[in-house]
Amino acid sequence: MTLLHEPDYGTPASTSPERIDVVVDGIPVSVPVGTSVMRAAAEAGVGVPKLCATDSLQPFGSCRLCLVEIDGKRGTPASCTTPCEPGMVVRTQTPRVEELRRNVMELYISDHPLDCLTCPANGDCELQDMAGVVGLREVRYGYDGENHLDAPTDASNPYFAFDESKCIVCSRCVRACDEIQGTLALTIVGRGFDSKVSPGGRSFFDSECVSCGACVQACPTATLEEKSVIDLGMPTRTVETTCAYCGVGCSFKAELRGDELVRMVPSKNGGANEGHSCVKGRFAWGYATHTDRVLTPLVRESIDAPWREASWEEAIGFAAERIRVIQEEYGVDSVGGITSSRCTNEEVYVVQKMVRAAFGTNNVDTCARVCHSPTGYGLKQTFGTSAGTQDFKSVQEADVIMVIGANPTDAHPVFGSRMKRRLREGARLIVLDPRRIDLVRSPHIEADYHLQLQPGTNVAIVNALGHVVATEGLIDREFVADRCDPVTFAAWEDFIRQPENSPEAVEGVSGVPAEEIRAAARLYAAGPNSAIYYGLGVTEHSQGSTMVMAMANLAMATGNIGRDGVGVNPLRGQNNVQGSCDMGSFPHELPGYRHVSDDAVREQFAALWGAELRGEPGMRIPNMLDAAVVGEFKALFVQGEDIAQSDPNTHHVQRALESMDLVIVQDLFLNETARYAHVFLPGTSFLEKDGTFTNAERRINRVRPVMAAKTGKQEWQVTCDLSAALGYPMHYDSASQIMDEIASLTPTFAGVSFALLDEVGSVQWPCNEQHPLGTPIMHVEGFVRGKGAFQVTPFVPTDERTTRRYPLVLTTGRILSQYNVGAQTRRTANVAWHDEDVLDIHEADAEARGIADGTWVTIASRVGSTVMRACITDRVPPGVVYTTFHFPDSGANVITTEYSDWATNCPEYKVTAVEVTPTLRGPEASVVAVGAEPVNA
Numbered sequence: 001m002t003l004l005h006e007p008d009y010g011t012p013a014s015t016s017p018e019r020i021d022v023v024v025d026g027i028p029v030s031v032p033v034g035t036s037v038m039r040a041a042a043e044a045g046v047g048v049p050k051l052c053a054t055d056s057l058q059p060f061g062s063c064r065l066c067l068v069e070i071d072g073k074r075g076t077p078a079s080c081t082t083p084c085e086p087g088m089v090v091r092t093q094t095p096r097v098e099e100l101r102r103n104v105m106e107l108y109i110s111d112h113p114l115d116c117l118t119c120p121a122n123g124d125c126e127l128q129d130m131a132g133v134v135g136l137r138e139v140r141y142g143y144d145g146e147n148h149l150d151a152p153t154d155a156s157n158p159y160f161a162f163d164e165s166k167c168i169v170c171s172r173c174v175r176a177c178d179e180i181q182g183t184l185a186l187t188i189v190g191r192g193f194d195s196k197v198s199p200g201g202r203s204f205f206d207s208e209c210v211s212c213g214a215c216v217q218a219c220p221t222a223t224l225e226e227k228s229v230i231d232l233g234m235p236t237r238t239v240e241t242t243c244a245y246c247g248v249g250c251s252f253k254a255e256l257r258g259d260e261l262v263r264m265v266p267s268k269n270g271g272a273n274e275g276h277s278c279v280k281g282r283f284a285w286g287y288a289t290h291t292d293r294v295l296t297p298l299v300r301e302s303i304d305a306p307w308r309e310a311s312w313e314e315a316i317g318f319a320a321e322r323i324r325v326i327q328e329e330y331g332v333d334s335v336g337g338i339t340s341s342r343c344t345n346e347e348v349y350v351v352q353k354m355v356r357a358a359f360g361t362n363n364v365d366t367c368a369r370v371c372h373s374p375t376g377y378g379l380k381q382t383f384g385t386s387a388g389t390q391d392f393k394s395v396q397e398a399d400v401i402m403v404i405g406a407n408p409t410d411a412h413p414v415f416g417s418r419m420k421r422r423l424r425e426g427a428r429l430i431v432l433d434p435r436r437i438d439l440v441r442s443p444h445i446e447a448d449y450h451l452q453l454q455p456g457t458n459v460a461i462v463n464a465l466g467h468v469v470a471t472e473g474l475i476d477r478e479f480v481a482d483r484c485d486p487v488t489f490a491a492w493e494d495f496i497r498q499p500e501n502s503p504e505a506v507e508g509v510s511g512v513p514a515e516e517i518r519a520a521a522r523l524y525a526a527g528p529n530s531a532i533y534y535g536l537g538v539t540e541h542s543q544g545s546t547m548v549m550a551m552a553n554l555a556m557a558t559g560n561i562g563r564d565g566v567g568v569n570p571l572r573g574q575n576n577v578q579g580s581c582d583m584g585s586f587p588h589e590l591p592g593y594r595h596v597s598d599d600a601v602r603e604q605f606a607a608l609w610g611a612e613l614r615g616e617p618g619m620r621i622p623n624m625l626d627a628a629v630v631g632e633f634k635a636l637f638v639q640g641e642d643i644a645q646s647d648p649n650t651h652h653v654q655r656a657l658e659s660m661d662l663v664i665v666q667d668l669f670l671n672e673t674a675r676y677a678h679v680f681l682p683g684t685s686f687l688e689k690d691g692t693f694t695n696a697e698r699r700i701n702r703v704r705p706v707m708a709a710k711t712g713k714q715e716w717q718v719t720c721d722l723s724a725a726l727g728y729p730m731h732y733d734s735a736s737q738i739m740d741e742i743a744s745l746t747p748t749f750a751g752v753s754f755a756l757l758d759e760v761g762s763v764q765w766p767c768n769e770q771h772p773l774g775t776p777i778m779h780v781e782g783f784v785r786g787k788g789a790f791q792v793t794p795f796v797p798t799d800e801r802t803t804r805r806y807p808l809v810l811t812t813g814r815i816l817s818q819y820n821v822g823a824q825t826r827r828t829a830n831v832a833w834h835d836e837d838v839l840d841i842h843e844a845d846a847e848a849r850g851i852a853d854g855t856w857v858t859i860a861s862r863v864g865s866t867v868m869r870a871c872i873t874d875r876v877p878p879g880v881v882y883t884t885f886h887f888p889d890s891g892a893n894v895i896t897t898e899y900s901d902w903a904t905n906c907p908e909y910k911v912t913a914v915e916v917t918p919t920l921r922g923p924e925a926s927v928v929a930v931g932a933e934p935v936n937a
């Protein structure tokens with residue numbers, strides 16, 4: 001059973017570079033200054049009994065089980081709270097401490113249910129283990145005195161139970177919630193015998209708890225226990241893998257009993273998460289084995305015909321034949337493919353290879369088009385690399401954190417917790433967001449400045465920050481002279497000093513008082529380490545790419561690049577959005593962001609692939625859809641992506657899909673896009689995949705199969721079969737071979753192999769001869785492009801304007817318990833927290849329209865309308881409304897428009913002019929695209 005547990009050293013490691021020598025039970029050991037006696041003992045191979053200590057939490061010293069004797073010191077100090085001193089001689093096993101420990105344990109056991117054999121934690125209970133370790137044989141006080149054995153169980157949380165009768169009040173759960181998660185949902189109430197754990201006097205479900213599970217993991221007894229363990233029993237084996245939800249990319253141990261997954265436990269040595277998780281990764285994996293999954297290929301002649309089951313051969317033959325006929329009739333470029341940021345690097349790589357080599361076109365794009373394509377463009381123009389600059393750990397060194405258009409506590413929760421820890425330690429916080437996100441005010445955290453800007457005015461505000469830096473003498477001239485291109489800097493400085501970029505000029509358009517902009521700019525420039533973290537609130541605008549470059553300008557001008565604690569950091573949405581971009585999913589770039597028009601690069605790929613490759617960029621998703629509507633684009637392969645729900649202006653997407661002669665969908669579920677498909681190729685869940693995901697910090701993590709593919713095939717095998725049927729065989733024996741090919745063709749991946757990842761856990765690219773173990777921080781010595789290139793970033797207001805007819809601005813986002821279009825999380829118990837999208841509206845706007853909290857409203861834009869419930873809140877300012885897009889019933893994208901980023905076509909999801917009116921209708925009549933029948937009536 002111990003294979004389930006990683007070693008626990010009792011207290012956190014000290015980071016001091018200085019070392020001291022101590023002796024524990026006669027064993028000499030050298031430890032960093034600040035190491036506890038308990039940890040030194042563990043490092044010497046001596047286990048000291050403990051209950052309230054664990055190495056993920058600061059020592060607390062409450063259980064008194066870890067007492068030791070130290071030469072020259074009086075009494076029996078607790079080893080967890082006693083720091084080592086030079087030359088200390090420690091004895092952990094003297095008759096005196098052994099006696100004391102037995103007494104302590106006797107008291108615990110006398111107030112604990114004696115149901116070890118039937119307890120769900122049997123074999124995984126530290127209290128049980130410690131009773132054995134201290135040699136407890138009898139309980140002299142009996143079990144009949146006053147006790148807590150009848151205390152109730154709180155089973156309100158869908159995923160874990162709280163059986164108070166087993167609680168030893170060690171506070172590990174409370175400290176985990178405070179120190180690791182940062183939610184502070186738990187307290188110890190009462191004193192002495194009456195003290196107990198309380199989620200704020202309410203049930204867990206009704207409390208502030210966000211179900212991250214840190215307390216469950218920290219609990220040394222069965223008091224807090226996963227319901228899956230209670231139902232299925234203790235797991236017996238583990239497989240190390242990676243979460244398939246967000247771009248944080250948390251590492252997990254999938255713990256199984258036989259072939260059944262029992263629980264997911266975040267790995268302490270996970271580079272991205274270091275033992276923490278959120279509710280999605282830890283608990284919301286049930287979708288992977290949900291009965292809605294389609295496990296057999298499906299085909300149909302037309303989209304109004306019923307599906308029929310087919311063999312793999314038939315489905316692939318059907319698809320290949322149609323592609324052949326379409327290309328004969330409409331030309332080679334009448335077909336294309338979309339890769340998925342939810343699939344592995346290896347799966348994505350083979351799809352783009354199939355499109356380029358077997359389809360013979362560069363018409364390949366990825367769902368990153370609709371989220372972070374401006375990041376790729378903007379950071380490449382300025383720094384030379386299409387990726388964030390830091391590792392997640394870097395935030396621990398930040399003095400000033402600027403969060404722009406991101407909501408880390410909901411969308412990137414484990415990183416959000418890390419950031420909150422740094423903020424509680426005293427880092428300063430600037431938030432740029434139209435909404436009051438949780439970070440603005442949460443326990444022990446208050447933003448110094450919340451610049452509550454009007455949606456669509458990001459560039460104006462960041463230019464104004466740059467203006468203050470430039471005009472108030474806050475430019476880091478030494479950094480700029482040393483690291484940046486003087487010509488582009490001079491042009492930028494000249495531009496940014498213009499009066500139209502001043503805070504006073506920007507105040508009117510952005511709604512942010514000039515003095516606040518000035519103060520925020522001064523704070524950011526003062527640092528000394530200032531870091532920018534941003535999300536889709538930056539990229540999903542008509543000036544998304546401009547904004548990325550404006551932030552990069554600001555970071556370069558203030559010298560905040562190239563070391564720990566600084567940088568420009570995109571918080572990527574989906575688990576493998578970085579990887580799908582890296583793997584050559586864009587129509588103009590081969591893997592490693594190399595342009596298809598570069599003859600030398602293309603020849604290298606052509607030689608290895610044995611195929612002729614085209615040198616001109618193919619079509620992006622919106623271009624493919626537009627071409628379909630006019631009858632010029634006829635077939636689309638869609639890998640793990642639901643464009644009919646996730647892409648803007650749903651009606652336009654539907655019309656495009658309806659116009660095609662062949663839509664192939666590879667997915668777990670018959671999603672909205674599959675309504676328009678002719679071939680459905682069942683996909684594999686992350687529990688079945690073998691490959692790698694690359695997270696937001698460029699970290700390449702292994703995804704290992706926890707169970708056999710339920711469809712009988714890995715997705716890359718299906719792609720290879722289709723490619724072969726098209727006359728271009730691709731053969732690989734394993735996903736590892738695919739990675740070897742990627743490494744051989746992609747300089748930033750040159751050193752990556754499954755063998756390396758299995759050995760070291762994970763690496764951050766670039767990983768090559770110069771950086772054999774990867775690159776946590778980019779641009780340390782110089783920028784990847786040589787000199788950092790400033791870009792002139794004039795603010796151009798979006799064409800999407802509010803009018804008398806559409807006077808409000810709709811902006812969209814995510815919520816913690818749901819994920820993206822909800823295909824996964826809607827099929828889990830997470831719906832207990834959020835089972836419909838709602839419209840956040842300010843009281844003033846609601847009142848003016850006669851809207852009450854919870855009533856149905858119609859939200860109409862110039863392209864469509866939908867219906868959802870109103871939620872009156874002061875999180876949004878007057879004039880701005882907000883919703884999520886997790887449920888197809890509300891179809892939020894029916895109302896988003898065709899406007900997009902000028903450089904990358906990333907849709908302008910964050911700004912849609914709308915009107916909101918009360919309605920009597922419920923969701924059954926909800927989604928109406930202009931000029932269309934209701935689609936889910």
Ligand code: SF4
Pocket residue numbers: 166167168169170171172173174197218219220221223224
């Ligand atoms: S619930 Fe568990 S971790 Fe929390 S105080 Fe009780 S025994 Fe300790």
Ligand code: SF4
Pocket residue numbers: 173176177181183184185186208209210211212213214215216
């Ligand atoms: S699950 Fe997470 S948020 Fe909830 S009480 Fe436990 S540690 Fe706190």
Ligand code: SF4
Pocket residue numbers: 243244245246247248249250273277278279280281282412413414415
């Ligand atoms: S933070 Fe993201 S990667 Fe980590 S467990 Fe949650 S959803 Fe998964």
Ligand code: FES
Pocket residue numbers: 049050051052053060061062063064065066067078079080081
């Ligand atoms: S483990 Fe040291 S006092 Fe509890």
